[in-house]
Amino acid sequence: RPVLLKEQLQRRVAAGERDSAELVCIASGNPAVTFAWSFNGSTISTGQSESPKYSVRQRRKHGNEWWSTLMVKSITEGDYGVYTCIAGNQMGHDFIAFNIVKRSIPDPPEALESMNVSHQGALLVWAPGFDGGLTQSFQLRIQKNQEAPVTFIHIPMNSTSYLLTGLEQGTSYEVSISAKNALGESPYTSPITFQTKSLPIMDSTMSGPVSSGSSTMEFLPAWLLAAAVIGGLVVVANLLICIIYIRRKQWCRTAQACKYITKVNFWSL
Secondary structure: OOEEOHHHOOOEEEOOOOOOEEEEEEEEOOOOOEEEEEEOOEEOOOOOOOOOOEEEEEEEEEOOEEEEEEEEOOOOHHHOEEEEEEEEEOOEEEEEEEEEEOOOOOOOOEEEEEEOOOOOOEEEEEEOOOOOOOOOEEEEEEEEOOOOOOEEEEEOOOOOEEEEOOOOOOOEEEEEEEEEEOOEEOOOOOOEEEEOOOOOOOOOOOOOOOOHHHHHHHHHHHHHHHHHHHHHHHHHHHHHHHHHHHHHHHHOOOHHHHHHHHHHHHHHO
């Protein structure tokens, strides 16, 4: 029997009076699928000629997928309500209900979530709710540590994500979101909370066991100490050489003294 592809269908459609509304019904089935429509339980019949109130079109999109579109024209107060699409073939049938409603403020967004949280930012994503039949935009409500002043951020139309930047590291943030259109603003969603990451503290004097990735840090002070000792010995040796040279030069003011010193140095070896 045919299967209606319900996840692809917009089941609530908003329209103003004297406007038109379009309902699209999609089914998968083999053999060929036919459709019938009803309004508040009464069958909609267009006959062979174009109806002043309804227009129905049916087509095969591809493979075993079939579409039927119901156009409701020049809507009045009596046209708001439940419209039912029935898809059938020789194997059986399936049905789904649609609602044509008046334009209204939008529903709150759904599934607000924080992702890719770092030490100074976070990506917020959400799913739009029903737009009330008008173009909608969104507004974020953000508060730090549940104590700081509340910050509001207006999100452009049709956006479903926003990258927060400039946050403080290791800090808790509470976020909620609302939707708005020309008729007003929805309530805010229940808040979600996330905490930014803290930057690691790099301490070269730490003791105790460390991970293999930090082994260089563990031995760094020993290398520095060895380098300092060797450098000190070189400086002392140079100083001693300079002192010996200066004193020898002072003693060698006469050739006789130099000969004596040379002789003494020779026999002292």
